[in-house]
Amino acid sequence: MALRDDFPILKREVNGYPLIYLDNAATTQKPQVVLDAMNAYYMSSNSNVHRAVHTLAGEATEGYESCRTRLKEWFNADRAVITSGTTEAINLVAHAWGRANLTAGDAIVLTEMEHHSDIVPWQMLAEERGVELRYVPVLEDFTLDMEAYAASLDGAKLVCVVHTSNVLGVRNPLEEIIELAHGNGSLVLIDAAQGVPHERIDFKHSKADFMAFSAHKMCGPTGIGALLIDGDVFETMQPFMGGGDMIETVTVNGSTFQNNEHKFEAGTPRIAEAVGWCAAFDWLSKINLPEEHNRLIKIARWVSEQLRSMGISVYGRHDEKDSAVVSFLHPKIHSEDLAHLFDSRGIAVRTGHHCAQPLLHRLGISGTVRASFYLYNTMDEAEKFVEQLKLITERFG
Amino acid sequence: MALRDDFPILKREVNGYPLIYLDNAATTQKPQVVLDAMNAYYMSSNSNVHRAVHTLAGEATEGYESCRTRLKEWFNADRAVITSGTTEAINLVAHAWGRANLTAGDAIVLTEMEHHSDIVPWQMLAEERGVELRYVPVLEDFTLDMEAYAASLDGAKLVCVVHTSNVLGVRNPLEEIIELAHGNGSLVLIDAAQGVPHERIDFKHSKADFMAFSAHKMCGPTGIGALLIDGDVFETMQPFMGGGDMIETVTVNGSTFQNNEHKFEAGTPRIAEAVGWCAAFDWLSKINLPEEHNRLIKIARWVSEQLRSMGISVYGRHDEKDSAVVSFLHPKIHSEDLAHLFDSRGIAVRTGHHCAQPLLHRLGISGTVRASFYLYNTMDEAEKFVEQLKLITERFG
Amino acid sequence: MTYPAELTELIEEFQDVDDKMERLEMVFDLSDEVIPLPPSAWTQESKVHGCQSEAHVKVELQDGKVILLSGADAKLVQGLMGILSIAINGTAPAQALLLSPDFAEEMGILNSLSPSRSNGFRNMFDKVMRDIRMLV
Amino acid sequence: MTYPAELTELIEEFQDVDDKMERLEMVFDLSDEVIPLPPSAWTQESKVHGCQSEAHVKVELQDGKVILLSGADAKLVQGLMGILSIAINGTAPAQALLLSPDFAEEMGILNSLSPSRSNGFRNMFDKVMRDIRMLV
Numbered sequence A, B: 001m002a003l004r005d006d007f008p009i010l011k012r013e014v015n016g017y018p019l020i021y022l023d024n025a026a027t028t029q030k031p032q033v034v035l036d037a038m039n040a041y042y043m044s045s046n047s048n049v050h051r052a053v054h055t056l057a058g059e060a061t062e063g064y065e066s067c068r069t070r071l072k073e074w075f076n077a078d079r080a081v082i083t084s085g086t087t088e089a090i091n092l093v094a095h096a097w098g099r100a101n102l103t104a105g106d107a108i109v110l111t112e113m114e115h116h117s118d119i120v121p122w123q124m125l126a127e128e129r130g131v132e133l134r135y136v137p138v139l140e141d142f143t144l145d146m147e148a149y150a151a152s153l154d155g156a157k158l159v160c161v162v163h164t165s166n167v168l169g170v171r172n173p174l175e176e177i178i179e180l181a182h183g184n185g186s187l188v189l190i191d192a193a194q195g196v197p198h199e200r201i202d203f204k205h206s207k208a209d210f211m212a213f214s215a216h217k218m219c220g221p222t223g224i225g226a227l228l229i230d231g232d233v234f235e236t237m238q239p240f241m242g243g244g245d246m247i248e249t250v251t252v253n254g255s256t257f258q259n260n261e262h263k264f265e266a267g268t269p270r271i272a273e274a275v276g277w278c279a280a281f282d283w284l285s286k287i288n289l290p291e292e293h294n295r296l297i298k299i300a301r302w303v304s305e306q307l308r309s310m311g312i313s314v315y316g317r318h319d320e321k322d323s324a325v326v327s328f329l330h331p332k333i334h335s336e337d338l339a340h341l342f343d344s345r346g347i348a349v350r351t352g353h354h355c356a357q358p359l360l361h362r363l364g365i366s367g368t369v370r371a372s373f374y375l376y377n378t379m380d381e382a383e384k385f386v387e388q389l390k391l392i393t394e395r396f397g
Numbered sequence C, D: 001m002t003y004p005a006e007l008t009e010l011i012e013e014f015q016d017v018d019d020k021m022e023r024l025e026m027v028f029d030l031s032d033e034v035i036p037l038p039p040s041a042w043t044q045e046s047k048v049h050g051c052q053s054e055a056h057v058k059v060e061l062q063d064g065k066v067i068l069l070s071g072a073d074a075k076l077v078q079g080l081m082g083i084l085s086i087a088i089n090g091t092a093p094a095q096a097l098l099l100s101p102d103f104a105e106e107m108g109i110l111n112s113l114s115p116s117r118s119n120g121f122r123n124m125f126d127k128v129m130r131d132i133r134m135l136v
C-alpha cells in the first residue's frame, strides 16, 4: 500500500519483527509531511504570534491561524478554539460554559460509554455546583439505552456523549441524540476524539453545540486539539484561563477580553503543532476516507469473527459506521501477558481500562486487550495478528 | 560563533538581509538537536504514554518522563508538573491551589511589573472568591517599591512575582522577596518565564513554593512548559483539569486521583514536545550560561547607552543580573513604523504592550520597541542594529 | 480583479520597487492622501479594533459618493488609509464595495504588514466596508 | 554489582536467549518460585499500586530471614515476583536491601516490561524494600 510509505515509523522493527501498530485508538502515527511542516516552521519561521510586525512573526501567525481556518473549513464550524487536546477542550466547556450557565439543580446527561475525559470534568463541576449527573446505561448489545436516554433529559442543560467509543468502536446515533436533546432545550457536547479520525463530520449540519477532539489521533502532532463551538453558544461563554493574548485591555482594576476564539487561548499557543496539524489535514484530504473506513471496518469484522471462533469474547459489534476497534478478553491468557507476548512479535496492542472504567464496570470486566486499526494497517497485518494469537494460544493458553 | 551554527534558522534571509533575530523575549530559536530529537521520536517511538505494555509505548513513556526527571534535576525540585506553558502553569496554581486554599478576605500580592499571565488568572480568582489583590508599585528606577511590598504583606496568602521583567529586563530581588513573604507566612509564586533562559535557578534553595516557565523561551519547542512545586505545598492542591491519566479510579459515583504529578496532567500529554525539551536541556547544559549571560548583558548595556546618546528613552537599567532586553521609545518615529523599518533590513524586534499593560501604564506609555538578545546574538548584530537605527533616524526621523 | 485606474498605477509603482524600506517610505508618503479625521473626533465608533496603534476611520456620503475620513498615529497605518482613500474616495458605494483587500498584497506591502492575529489593515478595510454598507 | 549466585545464574540464562517470547516464557515459568500469597489474603496493605493488574506482596521475617509471599493475576508479574523471591528469600534483611532493581534490565526483561508511567515492577520492588525496612 503506497500510503504506508508516507509513515517512516512503519519501517521500524520491534524485537526483530516488523512493527504491526494496532494501537491507533490511543494515538496514530504521523506521515512524513507532518514532520516536514513542523521542521520547516522551526527552521525558517519560528517566532511568537502575538500582534507582531516582523516577517517571522507574521509567518508564524499565518501558520497558526491557518490551522484555525482549516478546522473551520474541514468541519464547517463557526468557531474553532485551539486547545492542547480533547481533554482540555472538554474542561474548557465545563469551566467557560458550565460555570457561567449552570446552577444547583441543573442536570447533565452523560453516558456510561464516556472516556474519563468526558466524565471527570463533569464530576468536578457537579461537586462544586450541585449539578446532577445522569448516566445513560449501555445495553447488552453495546449500544446506548435510548429509552433511558430520552427519559433522562428532563431538566438537563447539557448532554455529553462520545461520538465513537474508544473501547467498543461503537458509533453512537448522534443524529437522534442531538435531536432529542434539542427538543428538550439541552445543548450537546460531542467527544469526537475517536470520531474525527474515521468520519468526516459536518459540525454545523450535525447541530451539535460543542465538539472536542485531538490532533494526535488523526495523524497530527501531540500537544494540540480543538473545540468547535456553535456561534450563539460561543457568546454565552466566560474566559477559562487568563493570560496573554486573550485580553483586550488589562488594568490593575480589571480586564476586558477578546471576543473571538483568542479569548480562550491564553498564553503562547502551540504554534509548530498547529502548522503540523495543517499538514495532517492536507494529507488526510487526499485520502478517500469513506472507502478506507469501509476497508478497515471489514478488517475489524473479520478479526472479531476469527477471535469469536477461537472462543474469545469480543466487546463490540462492528457495524458499518463503527470504528475499526477490536476489544477482547482471552479466556485463558491474562491481558497483560498477552500484550507482552504480542509485543515480542512486534505487534503493538493496548490493554487496560482504556480510561473508560464505568463502561468496563457495566460490562462486568476490568479491562480488555484492544487492537485498533487505522489507514496504514493492512489485511495482511490483521492476518498476522490472528495467526500470532493462535500460536500464542497454543503455546501459552 | 560556533554556537550559531546549531541554529538552522539563523542562516535565513529576511527581505534580502541576513536575519538578525532580536525577539528572544517573545520566543527563542531552536537548535538542530531539538528538532532532531522530536523527529526521532515521531519516526521511531511515537505512541501514547498511558500505562502501556508494548515497546513503542514504553519508549514514549520513557521519553516523556525523562523530561520530568530532567526538570527536577536542572532546577532541583521535588515536583515538576508538565503544562502547556507558563500561562497554564499559573492558571493551574490559581485553580488547584488557589481555589482550595483561599477564601474571601484573603489577599494576594502582585506587582505592577507582572506579565498579563500573572495578573489575569488572579483577577479572575479574586472576582470569583472575593480575594483582594494588591499591586506593588514600580519605582522611577524600574525596580519594585520594596517598602510598599513589605507593607502589603499583612494578610497575604500568596505573593506572585516575576523573576525578570519581559519589558524592562529587570531581575527582581527574589531572595529578599521570598524571605519577607515566608516571614509573613505567605507562599511565593515565581513567574520565571524570562528568568530560566538566562539564569540557572535552584528551586529548592530559592525556597519559592511555585515556579512557572515555558520551554519555548529556552530553546525548547512550543506547546510545553512546567510548574515546579514545593513538596509540602503539592499535597494541599486539588485537581485542576479532569480526564484520563490523572485518575486512580473512576466510577459513576465519583473518582479518586493520582497522588503524584500526573494528578495535574489530564489527557494525552505533550510527548514529542517533552522529548524536544530534554534535548534543549542537553544543549543548554553544554553552554556556560553565566559567561554567556555576562556577554549578553554587556551587549544590552552598550546598546542602551548608544540609544540614550541618540536621545532615545530606554526603559531598564541593565544591571549584572538583569536580562539582555532593551525596551525603548523613539522620540520621532512611531514604534510600529520603526519595527516595520527594522524588518525591511532583516532585523526582528517586537513592539506593543508586551502583555504588561499595568507596567506601561505606570511608566506613562502605551508600548515600547523591544530588542531582546539571546545566546546566539553577537556584538556584530548589536552594532548593525544600532547602525540601522541611526540610518532610519536620519531618513525618517 | 480590476482596480480603479489610480490604484492600478500605484500598484505598478510599488511593484517596480525592490527595496522594502523604500516601499515603506512610499506608503508613509501616501499618508498625505487621507482626508484627516482629527484626533479630537476619534471615538469608540471610529476606532479600528485590533490595530497595535490608534487608528480611526469615518465614512460619509457626499452627493452619493464615498468619502473616507481617517487618522492614525503610526505613519504606515495612515499611509494605508491613504491608499484606501485613493481607491474609494469619490466612488459610488456599490463601486467601493467591489474592492477586495488583495491590492495591499499585490503592492507587496501586506506581508511587511504582519498578517498578524489581528491584522490591522484587514480590520480597517473590513470596518470601512461595513460602514459603507450601513450608509446605503 | 554482584548478585546472589542463583540470581547471577538466572541472569546468564536469560542473556543466552535471543527470542523475547522465549524470555517471557522463562519468566512465566518462574512464577512457580513464589511462596503464594493467596487471593483471600490480598488486602489494601499488600497491594502493589500502579500495576495494570492485581499484584500483592507481603514480607515476613522468619528466624531473622526475609520471606516474600506474593501473588498476581498476570503471569509475567508473578514470574517477576518469582525472580525477586529467588533473589531475597532466606537472606538477611540487610543483605536483601543491597539489591538493586537493575537485574531485571540485565536479564533483558525490563524493557519488555514497559518502563511505563507506573512501572509495575519498580513499584513492586520498591514496596518490598520498603516493607523490609519497616520490619527491621
Ligand SMILES: Cc1ncc(COP(=O)(O)O)c(C=O)c1O
Pocket (backbone or CB within 6 Å): A244, A266, A267, A268, A269, B025, B026, B085, B086, B087, B088, B115, B117, B118, B162, B164, B165, B166, B191, B193, B194, B214, B225, B355
Ligand atoms: C514574564 C512572562 N510571564 C509569562 C509569560 C507567558 O508565557 P507563555 O506565553 O509561554 O505562557 C511570558 C511570555 O510571554 C513572560 O515573558
Ligand SMILES: Cc1ncc(COP(=O)(O)O)c(C=O)c1O
Pocket (backbone or CB within 6 Å): A025, A026, A085, A086, A087, A088, A115, A117, A118, A162, A164, A165, A166, A191, A193, A194, A214, A225, A355, B244, B266, B267, B268, B269
Ligand atoms: C473517546 C475519547 N475521548 C477523549 C480522549 C482524550 O483525548 P486526549 O487524551 O487527546 O485529550 C480519548 C483518547 O484518549 C478518547 O478516546
